[in-house]
Amino acid sequence: MSFSPRSRRLLLSLCLTALALPTTLQAAEPLRWKFTAGDVQHYKMTQDMQMTIESGGQKMTTDMNQDLHMTWEINEVLDNGSAKMVQKINRMKMTMKMPGQTLEFDSANPDKAQGPLAAQVGPMFKALTSNAFAVTMSPRGEITDVEIPKELIEALKASPGAAAMGDLASEDGFKHLVQQGSLTLPEELTEGKQWTTKVDVKNPIVGTQTIETTYVYKGSRDVEGETMEIFAPSMVVDFAAGAGPVQMEVAGQESEGEILFNRGAGRLESSNINQGMDLKASAAGQESALKIDQKIKLQWISPEEAEKEAKQ
Numbered sequence: 001m002s003f004s005p006r007s008r009r010l011l012l013s014l015c016l017t018a019l020a021l022p023t024t025l026q027a028a029e030p031l032r033w034k035f036t037a038g039d040v041q042h043y044k045m046t047q048d049m050q051m052t053i054e055s056g057g058q059k060m061t062t063d064m065n066q067d068l069h070m071t072w073e074i075n076e077v078l079d080n081g082s083a084k085m086v087q088k089i090n091r092m093k094m095t096m097k098m099p100g101q102t103l104e105f106d107s108a109n110p111d112k113a114q115g116p117l118a119a120q121v122g123p124m125f126k127a128l129t130s131n132a133f134a135v136t137m138s139p140r141g142e143i144t145d146v147e148i149p150k151e152l153i154e155a156l157k158a159s160p161g162a163a164a165m166g167d168l169a170s171e172d173g174f175k176h177l178v179q180q181g182s183l184t185l186p187e188e189l190t191e192g193k194q195w196t197t198k199v200d201v202k203n204p205i206v207g208t209q210t211i212e213t214t215y216v217y218k219g220s221r222d223v224e225g226e227t228m229e230i231f232a233p234s235m236v237v238d239f240a241a242g243a244g245p246v247q248m249e250v251a252g253q254e255s256e257g258e259i260l261f262n263r264g265a266g267r268l269e270s271s272n273i274n275q276g277m278d279l280k281a282s283a284a285g286q287e288s289a290l291k292i293d294q295k296i297k298l299q300w301i302s303p304e305e306a307e308k309e310a311k312q
Contacts, residue, residue: 031185031229032139034266035083041072041267042306049294055286062098067091069309081139087178088132091310092125108310120160127155135178140187143179173202183259183268186217189229193217206281207244212236215259223260223269231259233273245283252278262300271298 045068052061069091076084096103096115103115105122107129113122131152136145148171156169180199194216201209218230235255239248257273272295279290301309 033141035074035077037077039074042301043070045298047296052291055288064096067093083137086132087135089128123159141182141184143182146175146178191219205244206246206248208240210238227263228260233257247282249280
């Protein structure tokens with residue numbers, strides 16, 4: 001069978017068109033953080049948590065809300081695209097409600113703190129908001145270097161709540177926390193691509209807590225004219241057996257969430273994680289059941305919005 005010249009041209013055109021079409025197996029363009037010297041990025045984190053404890057036939061519920069405002073100031077961009085930046089927590093607010101007691105603390109108005117627990121978190125919040133720390137971040141989001149001021153670590157160690165913080169009140173522990181707190185992007189993006197990160201936090205009360213976070217790439221979506229790459233995170237928490245005076249066992253847990261990364265701007269746009277956990281705690285022969293539900297949201301905000309938030 002022979003084809004006419006017109007048919008051959010049409011067939012060739014269709015073949016070339018097919019080759020140009022993207023497929024689900026085709027890797028997307030590399031996704032990277034983008035940095036500009038002198039730029040300042042503003043982020044706001046909100047945590048809402050409800051914890052219910054049942055012990056000895058009694059039940060107590062505690063509601064906690066915490067807001068944290070942070071800036072990333074880019075001082076220098078290296079030849080390899082990495083950024084030397086200064087990260088600073090500018091403001092921390094906490095409200096905790098439990099039967100017969102309410103705690104309120106705002107680092108912007110420390111004199112208006114309410115509740116006896118404010119005396120415990122106040123020094124820690126002051127230390128965190130009074131000191132910045134230097135960070136070097138690669139275009140993939142890897143934290144390659146962290147410099148923590150000695151004043152910050154000394155203040156954390158001296159705070160009333162230092163014992164409960166465990167590793168987080170030490171220089172190595174704080175550095176490790178900062179290093180694990182960034183979204184590290186994969187080398188290549190294909191739909192369904194997944195990877196897992198692991199964080200170990202040593203606590204003198206409950207022992208070592210292990211948090212494994214799995215990320216799954218879900219493709220892209222247009223949000224108000226900008227391309228957002230979508231990742232679905234899920235967390236699994238575990239506790240080392242026999243590592244502390246309080247033995248913790250995870251009876252059940254679930255989590256879901258969504259991370260949006262702004263491809264054009266090269267920044268994290270938002271992160272939302274919902275987590276539910278059922279725990280069993282035992283200490284000195286007494287057992288308790290804990291139920292924890294929390295929502296954690298991290299959001300990039302504009303300089304104008306950040307200024308407005310600072311005045312509220």
